[in-house]
Amino acid sequence: MRILLLLCILLISNSCKSQQTDYEKNVYQLLNDAYTRNPNVSYIGEDAYVNTNHSLNESSSFLKDSLFDRLLEQSKWQFYIKQDSTLLYNKENWLLLEPLISDNKFDHNKINVKNLHFKNPDVEDVSMHTFFSKIDAVLFNNEFAIIVDNLYDSLFVAHLYVLKDGKYKDIGTVSYPPRANE
């Protein structure tokens, strides 16, 4: 009986560990794809500077934010979303891959994008970077993913991605405060 109990505990433990690993693995693939410069686009912009510290274990709180609804609403014309709208609007589906990450700092070694730089504002001077962001949330739902950025606790930007041909591709962005159209 004890052996059976130990076996169950071991199985559950391994399952949790595996899920955590899957989430982390997806996070780094998503970040690498999101910040990679597309060689076919002439406008690439400047390098990005991002806070090493994150709060990804709190990612589920984004599902209660109005930005989540706006993000899906703005992106709903997309072919991908038309195909999977029920899947996407069900918030529970965004937690099937539980946002659990072992360290509250990003691992630089898992980033292979030259134009993405992680900086720790607690120990490094970041004042020379005009736009410095912090990643508040990353969520996955099958082939879809969301990244939520925060600039100086003042501007919040949510990006929706879809995994296509092995790469995450952006399909929609919304912000708070929202930007006006013209």
Next chain:
Amino acid sequence: MLILNESKQMSGNSLSLRPGINANGARLSDCQDCTQMTDDWIDDIIKGFKPSENGVSLDFTSLDQSLLDALNLSGDILSLFDNDERYAVKIKVGQTQLDRNGNPVNAQTGRASSGTMSVITFNPDYLNRATDLAIARTAIHELVHAYLQYIIQHVPNSELGTTLDSLIFQHNFWLIPGEPQHVLMAEQFVSAIALSLSNSDGFQHAAIEYQRLTWSGGMRESATYEQIPQGERNAIIARDQIESGDPRNTLPVSPLGTKSC
């Protein structure tokens, strides 16, 4: 060309609005002390758009290198309208339509029912709070809309007109994101808008800042925009928020442009 702004609009035409004043003569802005300054502001910005010095308007109907290198896009568009008696552009200040978030758009370009005139309307609150750089950016953006409306009306079989027709077709079948004119602007006009904005501003700032400002409004819903790396898209949104004078903005970054009041 017909620019019905402060200098020309008191013609009795019911469509002619004095900036900051609606058709009934009521002020549109809460910032009453600033109204006259805003009048001068938009007038100066539009008048600051000069055509190319060779005296010949560039032909943007062909999507070639001349469009990518254009330094005077807005001035050349105004010059084109000036030289074509069949078409005019009217610029006014007034209420604008609401976007999907329920906020008034910064500016809009419509076409008069006669089909021979584009009407650009600037939102008065936007003019009061945005910097000159943001307003110039918006003015160039709207002039491109006016130009595309002109192309649809008068030069439909040009390369530009055919490309636009193709985008409209794809959009109608949900094959591409974004409104077709904005998609075309994102694909073909970014360089020219950024260069023309830099030129009208005397190249005072880094080229990247003018490029960021170029990505405005509906252009940010195009597939081209979605290919820009995430960090740069954040910078584009942040710069737009700062220069637009959004009252909710608390970003610790100074605007590049100056405000009318």
